[in-house]
Amino acid sequence: MRLDAKIPAGPLAEKWDRHRFELKLVNPANKRKFEIIVVGTGLAGGSASASLAELGYNVKTFCIQDSPRRAHSIAAQGGINASKNYQNDGDSDWRLFYDTVKGGDFRAREANVYRLAQLSGNIIDQCVAQGVPFAREYGGQLANRSFGGAQVSRTFYARGQTGQQLLLGAYSALSRQVAAGKVTMYPRREMLDVVVADGQARGIIVRNLVTGEIEKYAADAVILASGGYANVFFLSTNAMASNVTAAYRAYKKGACFANPCFTQIHPTCIPVHGTYQSKLTLMSESLRNDGRVWVPKKPGDKRSPSQIPESERDYYLENKYPSFGNLVPRDVASRNAKEQCDIGKGVGETGLAVYLDFADAIKRDGKEVIAKKYGNLFQMYEKITADNPYETPMMIYPAVHYTMGGLWVDYNLMSTIDGLFVLGEANFSDHGANRLGASALMQGLADGYFIIPYTIGGYLAGNAKKKVTTEHPAFNESLAQIDSQVKRLLSIKGKRTVDDFHRQLGNIMWEYCGMSRNDAGLEKARELIRSLRGEFWENVIVPGSGSDFNQSLERAGRVADFLEFGELMVIDALSRRESCGGHFNEGYQTEDNEAMRDDENFCHVSAWEYTGYEKEPLLNREPLVFENVKLTQRSYK
Amino acid sequence: MTKTLNLTLKVWRQKGQNSKGSFETYNAKGISSDMSFLEMIDVINEQLTIDGIEPIAFDHDCREGICGMCGTVVNGRPHGPEKGTTLCQLHMRHFSDGDTIVVEPWRSRAFKVIKDLVVDRSALDKIIQAGGYISVNTGGAPDANAILVSQETAEKAMDAAACIGCGACVAACPNASAMLFTSAKISQLALLPQGKPEAAKRAMEMVRTMDGLGFGNCTNERECEAECPKEISIVNIARMNREFFKAAFLS
Ligand SMILES: Cc1cc2nc3c(=O)[nH]c(=O)nc-3n(C[C@H](O)[C@H](O)[C@H](O)COP(=O)(O)OP(=O)(O)OC[C@H]3O[C@@H](n4cnc5c(N)ncnc54)[C@H](O)[C@@H]3O)c2cc1C
Ligand code: FES
Numbered sequence: 001m002r003l004d005a006k007i008p009a010g011p012l013a014e015k016w017d018r019h020r021f022e023l024k025l026v027n028p029a030n031k032r033k034f035e036i037i038v039v040g041t042g043l044a045g046g047s048a049s050a051s052l053a054e055l056g057y058n059v060k061t062f063c064i065q066d067s068p069r070r071a072h073s074i075a076a077q078g079g080i081n082a083s084k085n086y087q088n089d090g091d092s093d094w095r096l097f098y099d100t101v102k103g104g105d106f107r108a109r110e111a112n113v114y115r116l117a118q119l120s121g122n123i124i125d126q127c128v129a130q131g132v133p134f135a136r137e138y139g140g141q142l143a144n145r146s147f148g149g150a151q152v153s154r155t156f157y158a159r160g161q162t163g164q165q166l167l168l169g170a171y172s173a174l175s176r177q178v179a180a181g182k183v184t185m186y187p188r189r190e191m192l193d194v195v196v197a198d199g200q201a202r203g204i205i206v207r208n209l210v211t212g213e214i215e216k217y218a219a220d221a222v223i224l225a226s227g228g229y230a231n232v233f234f235l236s237t238n239a240m241a242s243n244v245t246a247a248y249r250a251y252k253k254g255a256c257f258a259n260p261c262f263t264q265i266h267p268t269c270i271p272v273h274g275t276y277q278s279k280l281t282l283m284s285e286s287l288r289n290d291g292r293v294w295v296p297k298k299p300g301d302k303r304s305p306s307q308i309p310e311s312e313r314d315y316y317l318e319n320k321y322p323s324f325g326n327l328v329p330r331d332v333a334s335r336n337a338k339e340q341c342d343i344g345k346g347v348g349e350t351g352l353a354v355y356l357d358f359a360d361a362i363k364r365d366g367k368e369v370i371a372k373k374y375g376n377l378f379q380m381y382e383k384i385t386a387d388n389p390y391e392t393p394m395m396i397y398p399a400v401h402y403t404m405g406g407l408w409v410d411y412n413l414m415s416t417i418d419g420l421f422v423l424g425e426a427n428f429s430d431h432g433a434n435r436l437g438a439s440a441l442m443q444g445l446a447d448g449y450f451i452i453p454y455t456i457g458g459y460l461a462g463n464a465k466k467k468v469t470t471e472h473p474a475f476n477e478s479l480a481q482i483d484s485q486v487k488r489l490l491s492i493k494g495k496r497t498v499d500d501f502h503r504q505l506g507n508i509m510w511e512y513c514g515m516s517r518n519d520a521g522l523e524k525a526r527e528l529i530r531s532l533r534g535e536f537w538e539n540v541i542v543p544g545s546g547s548d549f550n551q552s553l554e555r556a557g558r559v560a561d562f563l564e565f566g567e568l569m570v571i572d573a574l575s576r577r578e579s580c581g582g583h584f585n586e587g588y589q590t591e592d593n594e595a596m597r598d599d600e601n602f603c604h605v606s607a608w609e610y611t612g613y614e615k616e617p618l619l620n621r622e623p624l625v626f627e628n629v630k631l632t633q634r635s636y637k
Numbered sequence: 638m639t640k641t642l643n644l645t646l647k648v649w650r651q652k653g654q655n656s657k658g659s660f661e662t663y664n665a666k667g668i669s670s671d672m673s674f675l676e677m678i679d680v681i682n683e684q685l686t687i688d689g690i691e692p693i694a695f696d697h698d699c700r701e702g703i704c705g706m707c708g709t710v711v712n713g714r715p716h717g718p719e720k721g722t723t724l725c726q727l728h729m730r731h732f733s734d735g736d737t738i739v740v741e742p743w744r745s746r747a748f749k750v751i752k753d754l755v756v757d758r759s760a761l762d763k764i765i766q767a768g769g770y771i772s773v774n775t776g777g778a779p780d781a782n783a784i785l786v787s788q789e790t791a792e793k794a795m796d797a798a799a800c801i802g803c804g805a806c807v808a809a810c811p812n813a814s815a816m817l818f819t820s821a822k823i824s825q826l827a828l829l830p831q832g833k834p835e836a837a838k839r840a841m842e843m844v845r846t847m848d849g850l851g852f853g854n855c856t857n858e859r860e861c862e863a864e865c866p867k868e869i870s871i872v873n874i875a876r877m878n879r880e881f882f883k884a885a886f887l888s
Contacts, residue, residue: 011772122776126776128781136788137788138787142781158798163703164703164799166744179766234638278673449775541689
């Protein structure tokens with residue numbers, strides 16, 4: 001398939017403006033004749049639903065949770081970037097653009113990223129107008145902090161609950177449209193298929209999670225904003241219901257899946273404590289602004305941190321990267337933590353942790369200042385570990401956190417299925433091989449508030465469509481297929497639980513397709529995943545029935561998709577014969593153990609096309625053309 | 638220090654909205670004191686599943702105390718015995734070996750049981766839909782620093798905005814009132830200059846909707862504040878009442 005990214009012509013800074021002008025408009029009176037389906041109510045789906053409804057479209061919005069306010073975006077802690085340059089420290093659209101492209105290790109599209117930077121300021125304006133209580137300075141202006149890898153202070157935050165406050169802002173706008181009758185909200189629904197009728201996305205099939213009924217919904221266009229797939233690793237910082245199902249089923253219907261192996265491991269999470277563990281908890285990386293990362297100099301030093309004198313501590317990030325120190329990007333910080341633990345310098349009971357120490361910051365600024373910045377994070381840490389970070393250093397270890405890969409989209413955020421748009425973490429567009437901190441919230445809201453309202457208009461105005469109803473045969477075919485999958489899962493009645501399979505898959509992914517990868521391991525992972533998948537369909541046990549509230553059944557469907565998708569990740573990782581950002585293949589590294597890119601042969605997006613169950617997927621490449629930045633080897637020394 | 642606990646659980650099981658429920662007893666053996674309460678239920682559920690029994694249905698998602706999805710009444714207290722803690726953040730180290738723990742769903746006229754520990758909280762969304770927003774469309778917002786907001790005001794607004802909408806306040810209140818939830822949103826928006834123009838109308842409509850949905854009245858029992866996992870203060874209720882009376886007086 002030929003991938004056309006539809007990047008507008010013209011100078012970088014003028015592309016979006018020009019494109020908006022060139023896009024066809026839907027006449028205001030005609031907007032109410034269009035139905036749009038939005039799957040997901042996170043920052044991307046919530047903001048899109050509200051903005052489209054405000055324009056006059058009729059929106060149907062779906063989410064898994066009991067309320068749109070609970071989408072996984074709620075858990076984001078640290079903040080959201082914008083190139084406001086309120087601090088007068090040299091920020092600009094250009095700098096945010098450059099940092100994002102460089103942070104993504106030159107595997108993102110220039111035009112998309114520049115647009116993101118341009119829109120970043122509008123997002124903050126919009127959120128403040130909605131009543132988002134961002135942190136303020138004494139003078140009443142908005143406060144900023146610098147965040148993971150940035151040398152300017154461009155991150156806006158609301159205590160450690162930025163995602164919550166931004167999401168509640170989008171949720172309030174969405175609620176207003178529900179009250180106005182422009183959005184119909186369908187909570188506790190899980191989308192299980194995209195319906196493609198006559199070559200266009202025209203609806204979805206969902207399972208009503210309360211009654212078990214399989215339902216059909218038709219529309220003129222479908223938007224997926226279903227979040228990321230980090231839970232393929234079982235343990236991740238994502239919410240329990242985060243899944244790949246919506247995106248994967250779209251992939252099976254013809255949407256290309258781009259760069260699935262680009263996953264982000266976050267350096268500051270609470271270490272794993274037992275086999276029963278159900279998820280991992282992130283400690284916001286804003287903590288790295290004031291916390292100092294260290295391990296004992298001597299491998300195997302089991303003394304308590306307070307007994308290790310200054311001279312016997314190794315502040316390895318500060319030593320190795322003098323100019324960025326503790327603020328190196330996430331992949332660099334994560335791999336270094338692993339390296340320290342691999343050579344026996346890890347701390348804590350399992351030896352799989354490093355210290356993040358606030359003693360110096362408390363000495364310098366006082367406990368009160370530190371408490372004001374990080375109080376709720378410290379409290380959360382203490383709740384989980386029963387250790388008090390004001391008195392003893394935190395212990396942290398990397399964990400899977402975010403997925404840069406996602407469904408391939410063009411500049412209009414449309415996938416390779418006509419009329420299927422993909423927003424937020426579910427698409428692949430802006431973060432390349434590695435995302436900078438505080439950029440996901442920005443991207444989700446840019447997509448939902450400021451991009452899709454224009455580009456979907458261009459699509460709807462551009463081609464007159466026949467009305468399709470749920471009576472179209474494509475709906476019934478799809479429904480029958482979903483129904484039979486549900487029945488099949490219930491009928492296996494094997495001996496292993498869904499979680500048991502999921503946990504094993506997660507171990508395989510973490511071991512062989514995690515922080516660092518190698519060819520032999522990836523080949524092995526492929527075999528292991530295939531055989532696990534085979535066993536799943538023979539030996540899984542899903543109790544209960546399909547016709548009521550059944551959480552085991554919900555999870556079974558998601559794990560079935562992860563078991564296929566995991567293999568796609570491995571295939572993608574194997575095919576990318578280089579290291580870049582979050583994808584680190586040990587076969588491709590510099591002398592300093594940094595990722596070694598191959599710009600000659602791999603400066604492209606890998607967009608995978610489904611060819612059938614257990615068949616080799618087809619690789620389509622979208623070349624990445626850099627006209628405005630020079631590709632450099634990342635260096636944070 | 639990690640300890641291992643053996644516990645007896647009495648859990649409310651109810652097949653569906655119209656079925657009669659009852660308590661079932663389960664033994665939870667070999668529970669690590671480092672587990673969260675939900676991980677303890679996971680362990681029981683894995684065993685039930687293998688035994689061919691339907692696992693206990695319970696709502697949860699973030700498991701970090703922020704999404705507001707989890708919540709059951711544990712030994713008579715919403716989210717269990719720890720102050721300022723959601724159920725997903727409650728760790729088993731707060732229980733002792735040999736304890737009997739009673740687990741049941743939120744109970745309120747406005748929240749129907751869907752299954753076991755899962756309830757329908759859509760009434761809370763309806764209260765927000767009645768006015769829990771500032772009426773601005775996307776686009777055209779003034780520069781974010783155009784209107785200054787004092788740090789003190791922003792902090793107070795944030796205190797109120799921290800509500801996670803879990804419904805524990807309703808479950809804790811002898812009258813099943815949703816005043817704390819409703820007042821938190823009204824306060825947040827009334828405190829900020831952006832929310833002031835609609836403050837009176839908002840208070841009026843949200844309170845009326847809340848009353849219409851079957852939530853009880855506030856008789857100052859303060860149980861809501863005591864059990865709120867985010868420690869939202871009842872100062873918000875006073876603020877809401879002020880806004881409400883202002884509105885009633887003006888209309
Ligand atoms: C702990 C944590 C902290 C973070 N902190 C930050 C931060 O400080 N700054 C930053 O920029 N980013 C941060 N991120 C990343 C950021 O939060 C996410 O990338 C972003 O919120 C994703 O938003 P979204 O709208 O794309 O998807 P989500 O918020 O994940 O929403 C997905 C929605 O889709 C729905 N859904 C999914 N599948 C289906 C289906 N099959 N059927 C129906 N509905 C479905 C869900 O119900 C949900 O409503 C953090 C992430 C984590 C895990
Ligand atoms: S699961 Fe999200 S608050 Fe408990």
